[in-house]
Each structure stands twice: as structure tokens, then as C-alpha cells.
Amino acid sequence: MEIKELVSQKGKLAKKASRELATLSTGVKNNALLKMADELEKGAARILEANKGDLENAQKQKFPKAFIDRLFLNKERIKDIASGLKEIAKLPDPVGEGTKMWQRPNGMRIGKIRVPIGVIGVIYESRPGVTADAAGLCLKSGNSVILRGGSESINSNRAIAGILSNAATSSGIPEGAVQIMEMTEREAVTELLKLDTYIDLIIPRGGEELIRFIRENSTIPFVRHDKGLCHTFVDRDANIEMAEKICFNAKVQRPGVCNAMETLLVHKDIAGKFLPLMVKKYKDAGVEIRGCSRTKGVVSDIKDATEDDWRTEYLELILSVKIVDSVEEAISHISDYGSGHSEAIITSNYFNAQKFLREVDASSVFVNASTRLADGNQYGLGAEMGISTQKLHCRGPMGLEDLTSQKYIIYGDGQVRQ
Amino acid sequence: MEIKELVSQKGKLAKKASRELATLSTGVKNNALLKMADELEKGAARILEANKGDLENAQKQKFPKAFIDRLFLNKERIKDIASGLKEIAKLPDPVGEGTKMWQRPNGMRIGKIRVPIGVIGVIYESRPGVTADAAGLCLKSGNSVILRGGSESINSNRAIAGILSNAATSSGIPEGAVQIMEMTEREAVTELLKLDTYIDLIIPRGGEELIRFIRENSTIPFVRHDKGLCHTFVDRDANIEMAEKICFNAKVQRPGVCNAMETLLVHKDIAGKFLPLMVKKYKDAGVEIRGCSRTKGVVSDIKDATEDDWRTEYLELILSVKIVDSVEEAISHISDYGSGHSEAIITSNYFNAQKFLREVDASSVFVNASTRLADGNQYGLGAEMGISTQKLHCRGPMGLEDLTSQKYIIYGDGQVRQ
Numbered sequence A, B: 001m002e003i004k005e006l007v008s009q010k011g012k013l014a015k016k017a018s019r020e021l022a023t024l025s026t027g028v029k030n031n032a033l034l035k036m037a038d039e040l041e042k043g044a045a046r047i048l049e050a051n052k053g054d055l056e057n058a059q060k061q062k063f064p065k066a067f068i069d070r071l072f073l074n075k076e077r078i079k080d081i082a083s084g085l086k087e088i089a090k091l092p093d094p095v096g097e098g099t100k101m102w103q104r105p106n107g108m109r110i111g112k113i114r115v116p117i118g119v120i121g122v123i124y125e126s127r128p129g130v131t132a133d134a135a136g137l138c139l140k141s142g143n144s145v146i147l148r149g150g151s152e153s154i155n156s157n158r159a160i161a162g163i164l165s166n167a168a169t170s171s172g173i174p175e176g177a178v179q180i181m182e183m184t185e186r187e188a189v190t191e192l193l194k195l196d197t198y199i200d201l202i203i204p205r206g207g208e209e210l211i212r213f214i215r216e217n218s219t220i221p222f223v224r225h226d227k228g229l230c231h232t233f234v235d236r237d238a239n240i241e242m243a244e245k246i247c248f249n250a251k252v253q254r255p256g257v258c259n260a261m262e263t264l265l266v267h268k269d270i271a272g273k274f275l276p277l278m279v280k281k282y283k284d285a286g287v288e289i290r291g292c293s294r295t296k297g298v299v300s301d302i303k304d305a306t307e308d309d310w311r312t313e314y315l316e317l318i319l320s321v322k323i324v325d326s327v328e329e330a331i332s333h334i335s336d337y338g339s340g341h342s343e344a345i346i347t348s349n350y351f352n353a354q355k356f357l358r359e360v361d362a363s364s365v366f367v368n369a370s371t372r373l374a375d376g377n378q379y380g381l382g383a384e385m386g387i388s389t390q391k392l393h394c395r396g397p398m399g400l401e402d403l404t405s406q407k408y409i410i411y412g413d414g415q416v417r418q
Helices: A002-021 A026-042 A044-060 A065-071 A075-090 A129-140 A151-169 A186-192 A208-217 A240-252 A268-284 A293-298 A327-337 A350-359 B002-021 B026-042 B044-060 B065-071 B075-090 B129-140 B151-169 B186-192 B208-217 B240-252 B268-284 B293-298 B327-337 B350-359
Strands: A098-103 A109-116 A119-124 A144-148 A178-180 A201-205 A230-234 A261-267 A288-291 A318-324 A342-346 A364-369 A404-415 B098-103 B109-116 B119-124 B144-148 B178-180 B201-205 B230-234 B261-267 B288-291 B318-324 B342-346 B364-369 B404-415
Touching: A002 A119, A002 A144, A002 A178, A002 A186, A026 A044, A026 A075, A026 A129, A026 A151, A044 A065, A044 A075, A044 A151, A065 A151, A075 A129, A119 A129, A119 A186, A129 A144, A129 A151, A129 A178, A144 A186, A151 A178, A186 A208, A201 A208, A230 A240, A230 A327, A240 A261, A240 A268, A240 A342, A240 A364, A240 B404, A261 A268, A261 A327, A268 A288, A268 A293, A268 A318, A288 A293, A293 A318, A318 A327, A327 A342, A327 A350, A342 A350, A350 A364, A404 B240, B002 B119, B002 B144, B002 B178, B002 B186, B026 B044, B026 B075, B026 B129, B026 B151, B044 B065, B044 B075, B044 B151, B065 B151, B075 B129, B119 B129, B119 B186, B129 B144, B129 B151, B129 B178, B144 B186, B151 B178, B186 B208, B201 B208, B230 B240, B230 B327, B240 B261, B240 B268, B240 B342, B240 B364, B261 B268, B261 B327, B268 B288, B268 B293, B268 B318, B288 B293, B293 B318, B318 B327, B327 B342, B327 B350, B342 B350, B350 B364
Parallel strands: A119 A144, A119 A201, A144 A178, A230 A261, A230 A342, A261 A318, A288 A318, A342 A364, A364 B404, A404 B364, B119 B144, B119 B201, B144 B178, B230 B261, B230 B342, B261 B318, B288 B318, B342 B364
Antiparallel strands: A098 A109, A109 A404, B098 B109, B109 B404
16 A cells, blocks of 8 residues: 555656646756756766665676676766766757648648657666666656666666756756656556556566566556567578678677577578578677578588577577578568567669568668667667567657657637538 | 457457558559448448347337437448548558658668558447448558447448458458457457457547456557547637637537537636626527536526536536636646647637647647537548547547558668677
8 A cells, every 4th residue: 555655646746747847948958957967977976886785786696797787887887877868968859849730721720749748657677877868868858757677776776866856856847757666566566557647658678578567567558668589681682792791790799689680581592602601700700500401401510490499589699590482481481470670681682672671560671781770879869768669659769759749739710610 | 268269360360461451552452442332332221221130229228319329320321431431542541651761871761651550459339330430441551450349239330341341352452351340248358458469459439438448458559539528718818709609619519529618718807708698609509507606706597517517528518617817727727627638729819829739738739719620530631530539659630640650661781780
């Protein structure tokens, strides 16, 4: 009961703040963002002290090294987090932007303009930097935010959010616009997910388990950012040199992220020429190859790919390889196994490029470029809240615009319904 | 178990059809829509026979007259339903439309294009015409649809959907693109709402109870179309003649719909001049007035408005009236009691108009026009799926564009992530 009430109070306060926040000028919001960045740097000692606590707990609980690395902060990382906020201050304010305007035969002028969504709940895992990114993006787009980080980083998140919230309030941002959930109980999340009276959108940033939990418990709409099972298809007419460069980049440059390639599809007519060299390059870089039976006919010393492999987001230096008969078979494989994140074709054939772009159902479809480029910064959108893998509301890199809704404004001079 | 399987099969078939449907040409879709319209008219006798069954059941169960009227079909109404499909054929195809395209410093060209959402489940109440509207809009926007009408109109819906589905399939639309739920059990809806593997979007068209049921049971995102508690604020500087015309229209022209006015707010300085005449007009038209205490000081012979009245969507010839001190108080009342549907200000004051447009949080905000104009056809969007009262995905009249998602397409020539 107590948790329920505490969470509900946060929601109510956030809603109240959101009304005022929605009409604040860009100048006030930008000044607050710059102040928040400054105060983060000034408060570095306090944040690092809190972070030390989280790191000690994580080590005691023997969390994996990669996990602890994501948790770790130092002066440099805090400076980067602060720079992120300064970058957000530089981005154009999406609020109030008119996206369309037209006139009707009865003289009524109709416009569509961007407005904030209202209150956003962000649920994320270990990286404490997300606390500042999410707070900055929500504030710039005129939304109140309630942040719920992982319990492993609760001390760091509290310290960061406390500083941000104070800096915001002292710069004219209404109290309650930036809040954190201090409670680490699971119950607190469950209650948050039921607050549909106050919260307009939930943004989960985490794995499949988190998404499932939210789908089953939330009465609030959410935009999910989950897995990326990305393919690259090397077509018969691919430029081999370009294909090698792109395929290497898509797998090796940073294998642990959602836009890295997991399965390589190769046209049968180019496989004999392309695969032996490519696989050698991969092996030299430490990539484990798992191939279909036809792949094993072309390159030796690789493991068998099983049905499970086509369904697996490795997030490490493992790659499944399949030889296909045609662009149609490639598209069909992607349609069966892809996660709708990012897919690429390497080809010199105009018609196959067009076909792939049209028929592949994914948030980003690439011709002759690496799936690793699927990213808000790479697209020129600025900072992103993550990459949406759903079709409702927004799809692909989620930038400031995607944190807004739109409303119709109608300028009349006495029009009525006939 | 059997229902669960039947529903699941429908979902699977719809998903399969959606892949093919997504890339069909506009010509094929339009021909199918025209064929569907023709076949509906040719099948009128069969539909009317089925409708007779529904009407007899409804009369046995003593449903209200208005309900039975919505259920009722005749040749004329079937012709109107068919015309609706022909109108949809004339609308521009949203699929494939490019909404943006830009170039990045590395030479990569990025575009955003509209794509179908996939599979849409439409859950609606008595009016059988919705069966055809929903099927037509989904087909034109390249989406498979699973229709679930009210059990009261099951015979009419089955007859209509059967004809539409056959006409579609015989015109080259994949089987399963237009399906109806024949099962009237509640369990069938509950199962439908869990089919997140196959269904991408649920569109409920019904009252608050339906929305609550869906919110609590759906694991699929939905766009809700629920109540409209609309206000009109007559400002101090309103043109009285224009205010009378608009306020009369907003309440009286068709009181039973979501964009009709429920509460009239009047600035204190114009109330004495405006309200007596306006209330007389309303009373002559049979409108019952419920006023705040200050209103009762200006006009006699009216009922008291209670706190409950500010929260009530009457949907009939009843109007609550409140006198306010300022545009700020009007906005604050709307913010406390409005449903975010459609709100209007009548004013000659430039600053108050701008303030109202900016600060009122609703899907449509009007200056000097009737809230009754909040409608897809009136806005020039063509047929609509309803009026969304939520902020995610789309807000306001939901036309063909709002039945699409977008994807990024990237034209590269060898770009990789640095």
C-alpha cells in the first residue's frame, strides 16, 4: 500500500508538471539542460562515491565483467554524460513545429503541430548514463519523466537524478518534471505500469524478458526497444570488395549491440568466390562461423548451423551463414527469422535493390551499407532514446520528434457543421 | 481450447496475407474495393435477410430504439455502405509515400516511407456499416483485418464480411486479408487480444467499458476511440452572433456523437449579454440547461449543475453551463474535465486565440468554429476509422495515413560505421 501510494504521488506530480512544461519556451529548456550538464560535472565526486557503492555490490554479487563495465563511471564518463546534455540543448525543439497546414473549401484552415506526449516512464537497465540521456531528451521535448533504472545502479542513478532534478528546478523547470524511482522493489515497477491516469508512455530499454514483463503488466502504451537479429544478404551481383568491407564492419566493429549482423546470407552464384576469403577474414578477427550444409561445401573448418542459430541474437563474435538461391529466398528467410530491426542487401542490381527495399519489413532497410549505421546520430537525428522495433507510434531510431504527439489546430471564422 | 485455436488460425492466416498485401499495387487494391462495393449491392437481399434476424433478436431482448436504429439496414443504407467503399478507392494510396529524404555527410541517402502496419483487429459495436468501412480502409492501406462486431449484429456482419471477403479474393487479394470472427463468445475476444505474435494493432470502437476491457486484457497495442467531453468557451471579446451560431451547432446539430459540445464556458463580462438569448434558443430547441450558481444569476428557470455534470458526456440534448473569470480559468476547467477530444474558443482577441491553441491539450483545438467539424471528412482526409483520443501513434481523426507505419530506407555505396 505504501509503495502504491508513493508511486502514485510521483505520477500525479509528474502530470501536474507536464502541463506547465508543455508550454515552456525553448530558451528556458535549453538553459536548464546546460545547467544540468554543469552541475553534473561539479557533482562528479558525489556521483563517483555513489557509483563506488554500486560497483562494490556488483562485485560481491559476481556480476559479469561486461555488466560491471557498463556500470562503471569515472570523471571522463561523467564529462561525456554532461556533453550529451549539451548536445541535446543544441538540437531543434520539436514542440510547436507545424508539420502540415491546409485550407478547406469552407475557409477553415487546419494545421497539425507537434506537442509533448505528457508523462513518460523510462525503464532501463544498468548503464547510469541513460539517466541523464533520458532526462535530457524528455525535458527538451516538453515531457515529464519518471526514471526507473536497474537496482544494480540505484546509488549512481539517485545521485545523478538528484543533481539533474535540482538543476532543472533552479532553472525554472516545474518540480516533478524529472523524477527517479528510489524504490528498488519489483512492486514499484508493477505499480508504475498501472498508472495510466498519469503516465502516457512507457519506454523500456532492455531485453526480451523486460519487454514480456511490461507487455503482461502494463496498462500504459509502450514503445519497445528490444532485440536486433540483423541480416546482410550478399547478392549475385555484389561488388566483392564492397561486400567484404560492409560484412566485416557489420559483424566485427561492435558485435555486442542490436544493429550488428547475426546472419550472413549469400547468393549461391557468388558464394564460391566470396565466402572463402570472407570467412578467412572473419576467422582472423576471432569470429566463429556456423554454416548451413551448402556453406560447408564451400568453406572448411566451420561448425554446423542449426535451426536455433537462425533465431539467435549472438551479440558476440559468432556468425551464422546461409547460402540461398535468390533474392526471394533471402527476403523469405529474413521475413521468417528477422526481428524487424535492420537488414541489408549488397548488390549492383537495380531491380534487386528496389525489391529488397520494398519487400523487407524492418525499421531500417539498407542497400550497400552496414547495418551498424542504424542509429539516430548516424541518421542525423541527434541523440536517441533507443531504436524502436515496433510499428506503432515510431519505428527505428527514436529521436526528439518521436517523443511528441501532434494536435490539430483549426482557424475558423464562424464555420459550423452543415 | 477450440476457440483459442480457431482464433489463432485466423491470426496466422491474416499475418501470412499481410505480407503479400503489403506489396500489392494500388490498382489491384482499388479494383478489389470496387468489386466489393458491387457485390454488396448485388447481395443486398442476402444481407437484409440476415439483418432481419438480428433485428428480431434485438426486439425480443428489448434493446433501446436508438440501438435498434443503428442496427437497421435497408437497400438505401446498403447502397451508402457500398458508396463508402467506392470513396475509399478514390483516396490516394498511403503505402510507399515518401515523407522525407535527406543526405548525410558520408553520402548515404536516407528516406522515410510509409508501409502498412500489418494485421489490424477491429472491435466494434452495433452498426453493421463499420464492417465494410473498416475492411475497406484496412485493405486500401495494405493491412489484413480481423473484424469483431457486436454479437447483436453478428448475422448482418457475417453476411457483409462473407461477401466482401469473396469479392476481395476473387480480385487478387490474398485469402485471409479480410476475416470476421464468427464466434460471439467473449472468450474469442480475450484470445484475440493475446495474439501479439500475429496482430500488430487493435482498434476498439466503443464506450469506456470496452476500452477498459481491452486495456486490461490486451498484450497488443491499441488506438482508442472513446468519449468526447467537448467544451466551447465564449470569450469576453466574442462576436455574439458568431458565438450563437457556433454554440447552437455544436450542441444541437447532432447531440449523440463524440464531437458534440457538452459544456459551455462563458466569460463573466459577456455572460449577461450572451447567455439569456442563447439559453432561450437552446430551450426552444429542447435543450435542458444545467448551470453553475453564477449562470443562475443571469438566466432563470434552469437546473443546478453539479460536480458530476462537468464530468458527464451527455450525448443528448442536455448542456452544462459555467461562467468563468478568464481564458485561464476556461483552459484550467478544460484541462481538469475535458477528454482531450475537441475544444473551441470563440473570440476576437488575437492573444487569447493563440493562448487557447497553444495551451489546450486536445486532439483538435478550434478558434471560431464548431467542434462538430472534428471529423476526417471535414478535414479533407476522406473516410476515417474513428477519432483517436490517445497521444500515441495518432491523435484525432484516424485516416488512411494513420493506418500505416514508416520505415527507413538507406541508399548507400559502401558506407560502414567508423
